[in-house]
């Protein structure tokens with residue numbers, strides 16, 4: 452795949468495609484027809500996802516309306532209470548949540564949600580965007596099942612950081628949240644392509660093609676999806692001993708829903724899977740190329756050797772990458788995620804700034820070339836050299852990431 456073809460795919464897919472949406476399906480079909488253009492047949496495999504749409508929401512403080520978006524899947528109704536800003540999750544700060552609508556910093560994770568619920572919050576407010584940017588964008592967030600777990604659903608809204616600052620500056624006040632929405636079971640989908648090898652042992656390649664609500668997701672993660680398309684093209688024309696499966700995952704941004712659904716639906720086949728190679732965010736203009744190995748440490752050394760051998764800079768390490776590699780690793784399959792990590796002041800994600808403008812065709816081509824070399828060695832190995840066992844250290848990190856344990 453040449454640089455012009457790479458950039459054409461970015462142009463063709465320069466639209467928002469959230470998990471479960473019609474645009475996500477449009478992109479799935481685009482990827483499927485790309486596979487067909489290689490003379491291969493891919494399938495679109497649907498999986499159920501909870502959906503909340505036709506959302507209308509109102510957030511008032513001391514009677515003044517503040518721009519907001521209601522959380523999808525948080526229910527419908529009205530809640531009135533004093534607004535409280537939670538500056539941290541220490542015990543003293545949490546005490547203030549009682550009978551309040553609680554405004555928190557950052558993402559609404561499982562533990563912070565549990566904390567505010569356990570301390571008597573009756574509603575919540577999050578904020579995003581950046582106080583120093585001109586835009587007043589507000590991301591469409593959702594109250595994930597994993598966040599709520601067995602707890603209660605609270606009504607919540609997301610606002611812009613500039614309004615959040617104003618509210619705290621003006622001493623908050625009496626708040627009212629009203630949300631109404633239509634909640635139902637919808638459908639997201641993975642696109643799957645098989646390239647049979649000489650043996651049944653399989654390498655699974657993954658990259659997510661969905662985006663968040665404001666984002667064209669060029670960097671996160673059409674870049675990795677293009678990488679997977681380039682790998683599929685390469686291996687459709689070149690011999691490979693291992694069987695290869697390519698999975699373009701849907702709904703990654705909604706909590707790795709596509710890769711989780713894949714691992715559940717294909718549990719029996721995972722026996723033959725020897726390695727997962729995941730691409731999430733490559734080819735940006737600025738930033739360093741990394742390999743995050745959820746595997747034995749030897750793979751880190753192997754990639755470092757390859758880096759020196761080929762004269763291509765890679766920072767390899769052992770760890771859990773927040774992406775579709777994780778459900779595979781959790782099934783005991785060694786996984787490596789490749790990414791080029793941009794400094795935050797040069798390219799950001801999950802907002803309207805994640806467009807082709809942050810991409811560099813030459814970096815895409817170079818990153819893909821390195822990943823193709825690594826993948827070719829693995830695909831043509833007599834026996835996949837990476838041990839199919841998860842070190843205790845990685846198992847523990849997976850427990851934290853997958854919310855089975857809480858970091859103190």
Ligand SMILES: [Zn+2]
Pocket residue numbers: 659671672703731732774
């Ligand atoms: Zn991503």
